[in-house]
Amino acid sequence: MPGRLPMNAERVALRPRPAAEAIDLGLKLARASWPRLVLVAALAQLPLLALAALVFLWQPGLALLVLLWFQPTVDRPLLHVLSRELLGQRISLRQLVRERGQWWTGMHLASLSVFRFHPARSFTLPIWQLERASGSARRARTRALNHGAGGSGVLLSLMGSVFELILIFGLFGLFGWLLPPSAWEGLNAPGWIGPGGVADELWAALIVAYAISAVLVEPFYVGGGFGLYLNQRCRLECWDLEPALRRLAERAPGQRQAEAA
């Protein structure tokens, strides 16, 4: 059985929960260390933005697609930080870089190609990245853990996208509010979408707004999926009982000696 629950997983209270509440637990785990996670998400987003900027010079619309396409890469360091947070360990950025071997590999290429549109991405990522099973063992493992929660993983992805959209529109709305009317005239916003297609300015604005909303939403999306994954291990494997059972077993020999004496 891959990855037993370490005795020091004291950071979260694990027990079998309904799927929705399990996602909430993940959200709260992400919330507890959100400044670090947002920082990591922002730093991970920078190389993607650089790549998008290069593509932008050639095809502005394609740049947004590139940024969207490589988002699974951003999830990885986030999950690594969260999996350490579960053990009550705050890892530094330096450690995160040093341990890149642990999060960079594990179905990374597949997650950017054949599994790019995996409907329950953040729920499946722990199986790929933390358990590192491969081949038929991985497929069997995914099938087993999906039992009773696959739908919730998909719903989480869907709502993650919705919340990203809400934040993108929210950012546009906020700027609409805050910019003085004179600035708007200079930007010629109404002319951004016209018969000649979408103006470069709008693509640039969309890219920036998407990057910001992804930086804010992705930590919680990964957290929610991790919460769901942890809960499946509790429901299907009694993972949460393991430390208590080990403690119980430790009581045995001492007690027997006492009885003998």
Added chain:
Amino acid sequence: MFLSSGGPDAIDTRFPVETPDGIELALHPAGPIPRALAWLIDLVIRIGIMFALGMVLSFLGATGVALLILAWFVVNWWYPVLFEVLSAGATPGKKVFGLRVIHEQGTPVGWGPSIVRNLLRQVDFLPVAYAAGLVSMLCNQRFQRLGDLAAGTLVIYTNIAEGRNSELPEGPIETPPLAFSPEEQQTLLSFAERSAKLNPERVGELADLLQPLTGETGADSAARVNAWARWIKGTRH
């Protein structure tokens, strides 16, 4: 209450409160996903009501339009309040997802707080589509949006049945070899109850951990634990 792993200040989705009449309750505040979906269902219902009213009132000409505007006011502002106060804290959408609005102290929501939390939807909605409410929920220990914070209300899950122990399979009863503490007893009991739904291979694995206590391995060890669990359960009745 279910046993859970984790230290004393572990992150949990459960909040203990004491009601004014001194009863200890465990509340489970609900996060943004079921709440957004519940809102969506309520929106569809409200649009349906307005659509049906529009069909009927269109026969009345200008008076019909005036009535329709009045109806929109009532449906938009009073739909959530009336359901929350008169229908056990839940609009139809919330009912679908097993959600309920209550006061922070665990008591049923009253008129004042319900009106406040629903009036402030306008603030939570800013700048678009509840972006402020979403951020507020994630900034908050109990997933409260701004309206909830102002009104002192919570949205909780109603379908979380804790402490309802499931049945143990029939079998021999055996007195445990040690005097176990209440937590240890609960661990054994939980293991016995939950192992009935686990795959046998995994049950064996977990039971192996208890080999120093049971003196057996695999299924035999699990059977032993089950016999102790029946004894523990017997002493609790």
